[in-house]
Amino acid sequence: MSHDDFDQEPIRGLPEMLPEGETILWQGAPYWWALTKESLSFKWVAGYFLILFGWRAIVAGSTMSVIEAMTAASFYLVLGAVACIMLILTGWAQAKSTVYTITNRRVIMRVGAALTMTLNFPFTQIAAANLTTRKDGSGTIALQTLGETRFGYLTLWPHLRPWRITRTEPALRCIPQAAKVARLMAEVAEPEISQPRVARIDPAHATPNVASLAAAE
Structure with a gap:
């Protein structure tokens, strides 16, 4: 009997249904051969x-x-x-178990062949995205995140920018048509990050100026 570990996903690559108003714009996965060569140093x-x-x-x-x-x-x-052969099987398994998703509000990464985890990166928490491409059109989009959240290099590998150990950069690794995906991400992220975020602040723990604004609410 066949068994799929991801049968319980309501939407492929997502642990739950998207909130109202959020839609999937792109989904993809690493090209397994490119991932094997690049992340596993197959040629070396x-x-x-x-x-x-x-x-x-x-x-x-x-x-x-x-x-x-x-x-x-x-x-x-x-x-x-x-x-x-072991490297090829590892690269294939990593690619098969991975789903990268871009919505109109965030980037979602379902990664991990042995231990699966889902990572969410709202556009408002992404400082920059760096694109590297190859002759065949595949490439990697590395995300520089804001905030204090840190990701372990070995925990996130191979879905990260190589050799960024102190400040790891999660990455959409070895995806086909990487430049096209990067343009899509830039187009949908720009209006999202330009919208002001209004948060309710406790006046007792705010600076004088902020306290007056919060009290005015």
Whole structure:
């Protein structure tokens, strides 16, 4: 019997229904091969084992024939193939379990292959969004968030901007047509962040000017 861990989601990628007035404008997920290459350093791992194979074959070639030397070094090819297959499966699982959502009010990220979590980033809490693209049109949109909330690097990996450890930046990683998605985000975020936010303040804990405004309510 097939089983889907996300059957309970009322809307794909969302833990609950959206509030009235909020609509989904875009949903997507990482391109699994790009995520594998970029976040898991697939090429570096594959190259490392190829170098080990070549080095072992050259060393063994001084005392045996070429065929025998390559056979003796083939252990590194097998080990490298196993490592690469594991990286591919990890990248595929991460991409399959991820859903990025952009609404007219926020960015929502459902991430995690083993431990799933949903992150919400209202546009009013996003200071900047940085786009990086590749030749195939895929790319990453990294979010610089406001406030004191911190995200653990390992907890959020690989859905973050690489090497931003002290101040992690959640990211829509390796998505297709990244430039188009970034333009959409900019268009819907601008009117949202330009709207003033009015909050009720306790006059007893406010500055004099703010207290007078709060009392006037």
